[in-house]
Amino acid sequence: MxxxxxxxxxxxxxxxxxxxxxxxxLGHDIVDDGTYSDESCxxxxxxxxxxxxxxxxxxxxxxxxxxxxxxxxxxxxxxxxRAALCATELHARLARNHNDANVLCLGARITGVELAFAIVxxxxxxxxxxxxxxxxxxLLKG
Numbered sequence: 001m002x003x004x005x006x007x008x009x010x011x012x013x014x015x016x017x018x019x020x021x022x023x024x025x026l027g028h029d030i031v032d033d034g035t036y037s038d039e040s041c042x043x044x045x046x047x048x049x050x051x052x053x054x055x056x057x058x059x060x061x062x063x064x065x066x067x068x069x070x071x072x073x074x075x076x077x078x079x080x081x082r083a084a085l086c087a088t089e090l091h092a093r094l095a096r097n098h099n100d101a102n103v104l105c106l107g108a109r110i111t112g113v114e115l116a117f118a119i120v121x122x123x124x125x126x127x128x129x130x131x132x133x134x135x136x137x138x139l140l141k142g
Contacts, residue, residue, distance in 0.1 A: 003059040004124075007033035007050040008108070009043035009071075012064030015108040015116055019062065022117055028124075031059075047074035054102055055080035061103040062120060068107035075103050082137075087111060089122040096126035098133045 004023060008016035013035055024030045033050045035041050043065045054061040055078055063071035068085045075083035083103035084095035087110060095101035104123045106116050128134075 002124075003029045003031060003057070005031045005033050005050045005053050005059055005061040006064075007035070007046040007061070008064035009035055009046060009066075010038045010040050011066035012071075012106070012108040013038045015106065015111075015113060016062075016064050018113050019064075019116060019120060023120070043070045044074040047071050048078075051075050051078040051081045051083075051103065059102075060124070062106065062123075063103060064106045064108050066107060066109045068105040068110065072105040075105065086119050086123065089118050092119045092123035093126040096123055097129050098136075100128040100133070100137060 006016055006020050020030050020032060031053065033053065034046050047063055050061045050063060053059065063075055065071045072083045072085040075081050081103050082099055082101045083105050084099060084101040085105040086092040086095055092104060104120065106119065
């Protein structure tokens, strides 16, 4: 099981807390990179903190904000991050299989706890397929 960083802004705090507890109960090594309350805060601060930890490691990350869009935009500014905003289990599986995503972004105002947990499980269970997909990832480097 890879280590797993999780972070959110205020809008994603409740979902982050629920997912973190469930994943820890299943034996995942969870690193909580904040926020630690539902008090208003700026999502890029927590996206950058998580991405700095994930970028040069074998860890995966989960970022949560209201829609997931802001977190994915902030995360993908990091050259070693491949963040995917996923609303279904299929999104999550294919993001790992085809795009070697290392950060999953979720929208707390879009996705309920049970679906979010199923998406996370799919993301964590999937593996990068390489091959033609690696060639495409190489093209992203410019």
